[in-house]
Amino acid sequence: MKWILKNAIIHPVTSETFRGSILIDKGKIAQINPAERKGTKIFDGGGLHLFPGIVEEHCHIGTHGEKTNQTADQDTNEWSEPITPEMHALDGIKIYDFGFKMALANGITTLNIFPGSGSPITGIGVALKNDPSLRFEERILIKESGLKMAFGENPKSVHSKTSKTIQTRMATAALIRKAFQDALNYEKKADKEYNRRFEILLRVLKGELTAHVHAHRADDIQTIIRIADEFQFKIHLEHATESHLIPEIIAQRQIPVAIGPMFTAKYKIEVNNRSLRTPAILEKAGVKDLSLITDHPVIPIWNLPIEASMAVHYGLSEDLALRSITINPARNLGLDHRIGSIEVGKDADMILLDRELLDPTHRVLYVWTNGTLSYDTEKEGMVL
Incomplete structure (x- = not known):
């Protein structure tokens, strides 16, 4: 179905903001500032702010229940x-998890869901369109969005108690090296x-x-940079809490970095040096491929x-703050040809706000996924 969203302040992210309209056709952004045609449905944006749908690059929504921490609700x-x-x-x-609705109501239209960080190598992620009208x-969007690996306190705390294989960071590094070497030998x-395990590592x-x-x-x-150099594979850094201590290393190598969650207590020793200035320090050093993440449900996705x-x-x-929750995570997931900005040919994943997205007092009023109205706050209410 064709329809036009008119009279909005449009923030494409990848180009200058303008006041105008867009034509939606078959779930895609078909034209910027189209001529109105008789019979075409019109949605009046009322002079409000239109942004691309938000992209969450790293979360555990649907796999880790946010209302309980019981084993029965932890996958x-x-x-x-x-x-x-x-x-x-x-x-x-669990696709009917409450978190999906919470994300949608707050303008998050793409979710990359990873396994956790309890082991040195934990498994493969998946990127989903947060569209409740679609079957699972x-x-x-991407069935295999990356291989999750982990260093630090989590593998130590888990496997010193369960498999008894890790007592130190040295063991984590050694097990990862052994896994990749075993794959090469295979x-x-x-x-x-x-052997599916080795085949994934070879990929x-x-x-x-x-x-x-x-x-x-x-x-x-x-440590992971050293291992990646030894075995010649690509890495994206997740959390990178102390990356502000080595910004030049990350900038020189142009390693994509996903910072967050930023609002937890300093509940682990390894996050004691967390700083809200980390994104700015990385930008000043020349890091351009920066994303922000919530790690939901570590902090709520909204x-x-x-x-x-x-x-x-x-x-x-x-500019980078806006990109860090739209086009940058889309690019890191290999989805920037479809989502992350308002451009002709891309999916019509859009959110209409009463204020600019970076204004913390904004309210998401309408959410569209694939050109279909997926959430109307006036009718369905806010979800937090």
């Missing part, structure tokens, strides 16, 4: 052994039985799958644009 971490690349977040998602399988065998080594690495401390960040607002308060440019 984020497989703790039976430390190396489990064959696990897939897709198989642990239809929501999948590849060399002429007569071998198919990382061949550049077909990116390693998204949970690391808070600066030394953990440098905090994502507020994190961006707070980062601006502490020195991040408004």
